[in-house]
Amino acid sequence: MDLILPFKVGDAVETRSYNVGYRGAWFRCKITDMCIRSGHMECQVEYIDYPDERRKWNRLFKIPPKCRNQKASQNREIMLRPPFPRWCWENDIAELGPQTDVVAVVSSRWKVGDLIDWWYTDCFWTGKITELMSDDKVKIICPEIPLGEGGCWVADPKDLRPALDWSLEKGWSAPLSQCYKSFFEYQRTHF
Template sequence: MLVTHYSICTAMKFVDNLPFVGQLIESKSFLEGYRGAWFRCKIKDYGKRCGVHNVALEYIDFPDEKRTWIHLYRQSPADRNLVSKRRHLMLRPTYPQIYHRNQMPDTRDISEIIAIVDGTWNVGDMVDWLTDGCYWSAWITSVQDQENVQIQLPEPPAGEGGSYVVPRKELRPSLDWTPELGWTVPISKVGATSRPCVRLMQPKSPGICEK
């Protein structure tokens, strides 16, 4: 069955039991120079001080970096002018396994949600660009040729800004994740009626999610 979100019970289980020490996750940063980027990490420790939850992270692609403590929830600089400032969860599960539509596995053989792509990119597609050891959120502004596309990073303070011509092979489809809905496909920059560049597939028989 093709769906647009991760199973809610699995998503809630992830948050209810945060953090799992040793678990692989992705984390984002609001530090200038890294806004709009996702890093592959492993949770090494967990603590709570003055009611604030913190996690210690080990950065998979930066082995020389020391263990870093971050707040589990933070306010985004992009929300600083809003009357109501929401707090953002800084972690999410590891990105789903990607399969080309011509190599889709049997749903009876998968135990986790997977992402299905057809290798086609279009203007407006939301993407993650792998460079400098992390994934940068962006969208496609033009298709250059069979090998390259042009992308735009969000302007500050949401991102670092900038337009780049990048190889298609360095891109993956952007996905959103929330505790309530799990993984979802973001709306294209050209509108909700455009063809999504990725579909999400659940296991055919996921079973019962225990609390």
């Protein structure tokens, strides 16, 4: 069966990083070229929020770093996804009107335990809300190495969006991958 990718040169996408210092981050990019190199499908991307960064070739599929609870025979994961869908709070739907193209609706304001993407240093970091500090501050925790850079952070809620997964088969979905669920369950029971 042939693999049909929904991406083409010129598309806006987000690309994931496992590079040290940016593990677990998603970057907004534009595809500038695609080809098969050394037997692997690759794309060249231009980083939207890092205009001085040179264009880089990235494999479309990689084996993610191993988590404690994962088997060694891990499947490859896609490293690109479409731009994050528009989203809104459930009580804001009426204000958007019937012709809106919102595809994700969040039922309640942020709460402890919510899985989020946090806009920080011009990229999105996956994390989990651990404390509501005030109307304009929440505490979040990011996955530890090898899936993220780790750490607890104070964030402004306006810099958060709900965390979603994307796959070729299902499109956008929630919740996050089992590895992140395992990481956060470990954090909850050991800290």
